[in-house]
Amino acid sequence: MTEVAGATPAGNPWLTGSRWRALFRDTPVIPLIVLLAFLVVLSELVRPGIVNPSWVAVIIRFAIPLAILAACQTLTMLTGGIDLSVAAVASMTGFFVATLVGDFGLGAAIVIALLAAALAGLVNGIGVGVFRVHPLIMTLGMGLIVLGLANVWQVQRVQTGAGVPLEFRSLGAGNFVGVVPNSVLLFLPLAALILLGLHRTGYGRLLYAIGDNPVAARLSGVKAWQVLIVLYVISAVLAGVAGFIYAGVTNTASVSLVDSNLLPSVAAAVIGGTSILGGRGGFGGTIVGSVILVVVISLLNSLGYPDAVRQVLFGSILVIVAAAYTRVTGES
Amino acid sequence: MSAASDSLDQQRVRPGDVVSAWVRNNGWALGLIGFLAILLVFTKIILPTYGAPGVQGLAISVLPLALAAVAQAIVVISGGIDLSIGSMMAVTSSLSAVWMRGQSEEMSIVIVLGVILIGLLLGVINGTLVVLTRVPDIVVTLAMLFVWAGVALLVLRTPGGESADWLRNLVLGSIGNEWIPKAGVVLLLVVGIIWLPIRRSKLGLSLYAVGSNSLAAFRSGVSVSRTKVIAYMLTGLFSALAGISLTASTGIGLPVPGDYTLLSVAAVVLGGVSLAGGRGGVLGPIIGVVILALLRNDMAFLRINTHYATVAQGMILVGVVMVGTLIQLRRSRS
Numbered sequence: 001m002t003e004v005a006g007a008t009p010a011g012n013p014w015l016t017g018s019r020w021r022a023l024f025r026d027t028p029v030i031p032l033i034v035l036l037a038f039l040v041v042l043s044e045l046v047r048p049g050i051v052n053p054s055w056v057a058v059i060i061r062f063a064i065p066l067a068i069l070a071a072c073q074t075l076t077m078l079t080g081g082i083d084l085s086v087a088a089v090a091s092m093t094g095f096f097v098a099t100l101v102g103d104f105g106l107g108a109a110i111v112i113a114l115l116a117a118a119l120a121g122l123v124n125g126i127g128v129g130v131f132r133v134h135p136l137i138m139t140l141g142m143g144l145i146v147l148g149l150a151n152v153w154q155v156q157r158v159q160t161g162a163g164v165p166l167e168f169r170s171l172g173a174g175n176f177v178g179v180v181p182n183s184v185l186l187f188l189p190l191a192a193l194i195l196l197g198l199h200r201t202g203y204g205r206l207l208y209a210i211g212d213n214p215v216a217a218r219l220s221g222v223k224a225w226q227v228l229i230v231l232y233v234i235s236a237v238l239a240g241v242a243g244f245i246y247a248g249v250t251n252t253a254s255v256s257l258v259d260s261n262l263l264p265s266v267a268a269a270v271i272g273g274t275s276i277l278g279g280r281g282g283f284g285g286t287i288v289g290s291v292i293l294v295v296v297i298s299l300l301n302s303l304g305y306p307d308a309v310r311q312v313l314f315g316s317i318l319v320i321v322a323a324a325y326t327r328v329t330g331e332s
Numbered sequence: 333m334s335a336a337s338d339s340l341d342q343q344r345v346r347p348g349d350v351v352s353a354w355v356r357n358n359g360w361a362l363g364l365i366g367f368l369a370i371l372l373v374f375t376k377i378i379l380p381t382y383g384a385p386g387v388q389g390l391a392i393s394v395l396p397l398a399l400a401a402v403a404q405a406i407v408v409i410s411g412g413i414d415l416s417i418g419s420m421m422a423v424t425s426s427l428s429a430v431w432m433r434g435q436s437e438e439m440s441i442v443i444v445l446g447v448i449l450i451g452l453l454l455g456v457i458n459g460t461l462v463v464l465t466r467v468p469d470i471v472v473t474l475a476m477l478f479v480w481a482g483v484a485l486l487v488l489r490t491p492g493g494e495s496a497d498w499l500r501n502l503v504l505g506s507i508g509n510e511w512i513p514k515a516g517v518v519l520l521l522v523v524g525i526i527w528l529p530i531r532r533s534k535l536g537l538s539l540y541a542v543g544s545n546s547l548a549a550f551r552s553g554v555s556v557s558r559t560k561v562i563a564y565m566l567t568g569l570f571s572a573l574a575g576i577s578l579t580a581s582t583g584i585g586l587p588v589p590g591d592y593t594l595l596s597v598a599a600v601v602l603g604g605v606s607l608a609g610g611r612g613g614v615l616g617p618i619i620g621v622v623i624l625a626l627l628r629n630d631m632a633f634l635r636i637n638t639h640y641a642t643v644a645q646g647m648i649l650v651g652v653v654m655v656g657t658l659i660q661l662r663r664s665r666s
Contacts, residue, residue, distance in 0.1 A: 084594070093455050131654045132661065134607045139654075140594055144646030151639035170525060263415075311482030314490075318475035323465035 019154040028273030028281075028325070032288040035321075039285050039295045053179040061173065061181045067290035068187070068242035069261055070268035071194055074286045077196075077269055079211040079231060080278030081128060081135035085143040086239035087262035089117050090268045091255050092150040093240035094164070094247030099157045101165045109165075120146050121236025125229030136155060139232075150255040164247045172248020183245055190241070194283045207231065211278025268293050271321050277285045280329075356647065360604030360656070361616040368619055369572065371626050379633045384510040386629070392503055393514035394625045396421065396578045397595060398519055401603065401617035402527065403570030404596035411543035411562035411609030412462065412469040417571045418593035419480035420454050422586065424575030426484050429493025429585025448572050452640035459561035477593065484587040493585040503580045515581070519618070522573060527614055530566070539563055544610025583650020598649050599624065624648070 044051045058081040069086050076083045093113040100109035120142055126136040198204035206227045209217040218224060246258050266276075272289030296317060300310040314315025341453035355362065375382050400417050407414045428447045432440045462472045503515045530536050536557045541549035550556050574592070579585050605612030624645055631641040 127650060127654065132657050133650065133653050134601070136597065136607065137601050138650060140598060141646040141650035141653075144649070145643050148639045148642030148644075151642065152637055155637060155639065209351065265478065266474060268469050270474075276471055291383050306485075308482045308485035311478045311485070313482075315475040315478030315480075315482065318478065319461060319465065319467070319472060322467040322471050322475065 006169060028285045029288055031286055031328075032272065032292065036288060036292050036295065039292060039299060043295065043299045043302065046299065050302060053250065055298075057175060057179045057181050059291065059298060061183060063287075063291045063294040064181070064183045064187045065172075065242045065245040065249065066261060066265060066268055066294060067287050068190065068238055068245070069258070069265035070272070070286045070290050071191075071283055072238050072242075073266050073269040074196075074233055074272070074274045074281060074283050075194075075207065075231060075238075076135065077211075077274050077276050078207045078278060078281060079228065080214070080230075081139075081231075082266065082276070083122060083124070083139045083235045084136065084262065084263060085124060085139040085146060086235065086242070087258040088143040088146040088150070088237040089120050089236050090243030090246060090258040090261075092120075092146050093117050093243035094149055094168075095154065095253045095255050097168070097244065098164050098247060098253030099153070101163075106165055106167055110244070113243075114237055117236045117240035117243075118233050123234035124236065125232035128232060129225035129228030147255060154255055164251050164253050168244055168248035169251055170248070172245050173251070183248075186241075186245070188236075191283065191287060198283060203227070203230070208279055211280075213279070264276065265294055267318050271318065273325060293295070358613070359617070361613065361619060364603065364619040364623065366615055368623050368626070371623060371630070375626065375630050375633070378630065380513075382633075384506065387511060388506055388513040388515070390622070390625060390629065391515035391519075392581050394621050395503060395515045395519055396574045396589075397592060397625070398618045398621045399522070399570050399574035399577055399597065400592045400596040401599035401621050402614045403567045403574060404467075404524055404600045405526070405603065405605050405612065405614045405617045406539070406570065406607050407469075407563050407567040408597075408600050408607060408610055409543050409609060410539045410560060411546060412560065412563060413473065413597070413607070414458065414564065414567050414571075415470060415473040415593050415597075416454075416458060416476040416480050416550065417520045417567065417574075417596055418589060418591065419477045419484060420568060420571035421578060421592055422484035422574035422589050423452050423454065423480050423487065424572040425578045425589065426488035426493070426575075426585040426587045428576050429495060429579045430488055431493075432496050432579075433494050435496070437496055439500055444496075444499065444576060447576055448569065451568045451570075451572020451575070452565050453522065453568070455565040455571070456561060458568065459564025462564065463560055481588075488585050488587040491584050491586050491588075493579070495579045495583045497578045499576070500583060503577060515577075518577075523614060523618070526569070527566075535559075535562065540610055542609075595624075598645075602649060602652055612652060 010132070013060060069090065074085045093116070096113035096116060097106070097109045100112060103111065124135075124139055124142050127133040127142075128135050171182050171186065176182055176185075198207070206217070206222055209220075209222060210224050210227060214224065243258060246261070247253055252259065254274045268290040269278060269286050270289070271292055272281065272283075272285030272287070274286060296314065297310070300313055305313070336468045379386075389624050400421060404414060424447050427450060428444060431447070435443065458473060458476050461467075461476070462469050462505075465472060478503065501514075503518055505514055506512055507514050507517055530539075538549065538554045539562075541552070542550055542556050542559045542563075548555050549559075575589075578589060596617075599617045599620040601607060601610075602624070603614075603616030603618070605617060627644060627648070628638075628641045631644065632638060
């Protein structure tokens with residue numbers, strides 16, 4: 001790209017004047033890592049000594065489930081959609097396993113919970129892909145349905161008591177080799193799978209194609225409804241896995257456990273450079289975006305600001321980062 | 333239900349044509365009214381004692397969400413979406429309750445007007461950010477959701493403050509006949525006085541034009557940026573009214589109100605407003621809110637687990653939208 005620009009400087013001044021711009025647009029991970037490094041340095045300056053291995057472990061522990069939830073948003077946003085049912089699905093799977101593990105054992109409980117999640121995703125996919133319901137509405141409605149059903153289940157099971165299985169607590173809050181969180185062992189293969197799936201498989205290309213230009217995708221023979229059904233099932237199962245980790249991190253099983261992470265998951269994907277309009281973005285940026293969000297929250301916490309000020313700053317940062325993206329990429 | 337047909341209606345046409353055009357343009361809202369009527373009959377059957385007090389309670393409970401739905405409808409019609417409505421309601425509800433604490437009745441009128449102005453200001457800030465940053469509306473307002481929620485908590489840490497008596501009396505009880513709840517009258521008056529004149533004016537036409545095709549609107553001489561900012565301003569105005577009505581109906585300020593934002597999106601879509609913009613009105617969303625609330629009441633009367641009401645809301649939302657999309661697809665094919 002740079003050679004082309006260098007060859008015709010007069011013909012395309014915008015490109016030559018903006019090599020940096022092109023670099024940022026094509027690999028948003030680089031400026032994001034710079035931003036992350038800046039935030040870490042800022043944290044250290046504000047609270048000297050705060051940046052140590054255990055701080056890093058805490059950040060990673062909270063960033064991983066957020067990054068998995070944000071993966072759901074990234075994948076659906078690539079096709080121009082969104083998945084607002086992830087919080088309800090994630091809470092539901094964590095709660096299901098906690099209530100079922102006593103009767104069925106851990107393995108069966110996990111399978112049942114993930115099957116329930118996949119079912120919710122299947123209905124989402126059919127609604128979006130076949131019936132062409134707007135993804136915002138479809139997944140919002142599905143979130144209500146899942147939340148309601150999980151509540152009904154909670155009322156049924158209230159006497160038996162619920163406990164988060166020890167394995168989940170170890171997954172969410174445990175460490176190995178001293179400081180490395182156990183959830184890394186789950187996250188690394190999962191992230192590799194998503195990254196490879198997006199960039200090295202035909203299915204990943206189809207997601208970009210549908211989001212970039214649905215008409216062109218249809219004319220070149222893409223059966224969008226099939227792609228979308230599979231996509232929303234994947235999204236729901238990922239949300240289910242995130243639910244296990246959230247249950248472990250907090251050691252609570254509640255049907256509204258993950259609710260407060262729904263909008264941050266969208267924010268993490270947006271900060272990571274995925275366009276909500278579809279066709280642009282990737283999971284690499286989303287991972288860094290999730291870490292940035294968790295570091296920002298930790299930084300605001302360590303400054304001792306009340307919750308109110310934290311929310312104001314959090315929102316402002318989100319606007320500024322999104323605006324910077326739009327400036328740099330020149331997209332409207 | 334495009335604004336263009338309204339201006340045609342003003343030309344010399346036969347009354348019959350006007351009626352049939354109105355029916356055609358408001359078919360969705362009429363269908364919802366029919367559904368609501370059936371639901372009311374059903375309510376009367378399952379609870380024979382359901383009467384005026386029930387209707388009054390229903391009107392008071394739906395007033396804040398109905399105003400929030402109107403707020404959302406206006407911005408969605410103009411091609412945007414506002415996820416910060418719930419937070420703006422929190423700001424205005426808290427402000428009005430804090431400022432009215434211990435004030436005289438006369439002073440509280442000034443306070444209510446001031447809070448409405450602040451709602452306008454919040455909306456202008458949202459709209460200006462959307463226009464200036466060129467970031468998609470949903471992202472900007474998602475960020476502002478956090479900002480305004482924080483501001484609300486700065487104003488009022490926990491639910492508190494108080495509402496002036498006249499404000500409470502404005503929405504509680506009935507007027508004239510016991511079957512006419514004040515809250516319903518207030519809702520219709522507010523919407524009638526503020527929204528209808530705008531919709532009939534050039535501004536209303538611009539809002540619909542920008543929503544259905546902003547490039548075409550721009551080329552026909554509509555200032556797209558200004559129209560968008562005005563749309564967000566109106567949304568801020570109705571969010572402020574919704575926040576004030578929250579204070580009026582509960583008697584205190586709520587810095588963390590319920591899930592009004594996403595419910596307002598649901599009500600708007602249920603009410604026949606296209607999320608793509610440019611189509612729909614505010615009547616449909618209002619009826620949609622009433623239907624959702626009445627369903628919840630009915631389930632309580634039937635002693636059905638209230639959580640099934642959440643399930644039913646989700647299913648109705650999805651089901652109605654599916655039917656609507658199918659009708660649209662069939663229309664566009666024929």
